[in-house]
Amino acid sequence: MNTSQDNKWQALLALSAPTFAGEISPPYGFMTSMLAQLRQERQDEQQLVRLCWRAIFASLAALVVAAGVTVSVHGHFNRGNDFDPGMRGLIQMENIQAS
Amino acid sequence: MDQPIDVARCLQRWQRGDQSAAEELIAHLYPVISRIVRIHLPRREHEDDLIQEILMKTFAKLHQYKGDAPLTHWVSRLSLTTCLDKLRAQKIRPEIRWTDLTPEESDVFDATWFEGSTRDATDVIHARDLVDKLLSTLEAEDRSLILMVDLEGHSLEEISETTGWGVSKIKMRLFRIRNQLRKTIQTLEQRP
Numbered sequence: 549m550n551t552s553q554d555n556k557w558q559a560l561l562a563l564s565a566p567t568f569a570g571e572i573s574p575p576y577g578f579m580t581s582m583l584a585q586l587r588q589e590r591q592d593e594q595q596l597v598r599l600c601w602r603a604i605f606a607s608l609a610a611l612v613v614a615a616g617v618t619v620s621v622h623g624h625f626n627r628g629n630d631f632d633p634g635m636r637g638l639i640q641m642e643n644i645q646a647s
Numbered sequence: 648m649d650q651p652i653d654v655a656r657c658l659q660r661w662q663r664g665d666q667s668a669a670e671e672l673i674a675h676l677y678p679v680i681s682r683i684v685r686i687h688l689p690r691r692e693h694e695d696d697l698i699q700e701i702l703m704k705t706f707a708k709l710h711q712y713k714g715d716a717p718l719t720h721w722v723s724r725l726s727l728t729t730c731l732d733k734l735r736a737q738k739i740r741p742e743i744r745w746t747d748l749t750p751e752e753s754d755v756f757d758a759t760w761f762e763g764s765t766r767d768a769t770d771v772i773h774a775r776d777l778v779d780k781l782l783s784t785l786e787a788e789d790r791s792l793i794l795m796v797d798l799e800g801h802s803l804e805e806i807s808e809t810t811g812w813g814v815s816k817i818k819m820r821l822f823r824i825r826n827q828l829r830k831t832i833q834t835l836e837q838r839p
Contacts, residue, residue: 553829564775570682
């Protein structure tokens with residue numbers, strides 16, 4: 549059912565139709581700025597990837613150092629037994645079973 | 648672009664960092680995006696900026712393109728979604744009155760009513776302004792939907808494919824939009 553308002557709408561739309569037509573080719577300078585933006589985007593992306601890898605390697609290195617320190621500290625405190633050197637000497641002298 | 652391009656090859660070249668492939672893709676996609684932006688966005692809305700934004704999005708998401716539909720379809724959908732996001736950010740005017748029209752728009756309104764034809768080329772511009780005013784009373788999706796049907800002549804199935812909405816939902820929406828447009832035009836006809 550077409551009302552007079554529908555006809556009016558259709559007429560206005562038909563009249564304005566040429567203004568809705570898109571451009572066939574980009575305006576002057578568009579391509580250059582678009583390509584520059586894409587290049588920048590790609591560089592940023594590559595830089596981000598590099599930064600991520602660096603962060604991963606740095607974290608891994610920190611982890612390795614932390615593990616090394618933990619192991620060496622642990623080894624230092626567990627060298628021989630829990631007694632101090634004087635006590636150890638006494639144990640050795642008396643040949644007491646420390647375990 | 649007059650010559651059809653080999654999209655698949657272009658995409659491969661782009662993945663390898665070939666700038667000329669990007670140039671070809673931009674030239675290929677520009678008319679499609681330009682048409683969608685011009686239809687779905689009100690006039691004077693930084694058209695080039697939006698086209699650039701859509702192209703940047705396209706290149707950023709190109710790895711998601713599976714190639715099961717033409718690239719232009721995939722880009723059309725992306726363009727429409729971006730336009731709708733922009734439109735949603737705009738304030739909807741609940742209604743327009745005769746006093747909201749410029750003298751030129753009032754003339755065009757009367758001319759299309761009484762004469763049914765254009766008088767000169769500037770009427771085309773004023774008609775567009777008037778159409779934009781009428782459309783500004785609609786929600787973003789409604790605005791795009793009515794233009795896809797009445798201006799672009801898409802079928803409901805095509806719209807369903809592009810928007811992802813069901814056909815029955817589209818029909819109901821169109822019914823509501825047409826009623827709303829009738830009401831707005833009727834208000835204008837009654838004058839102040």
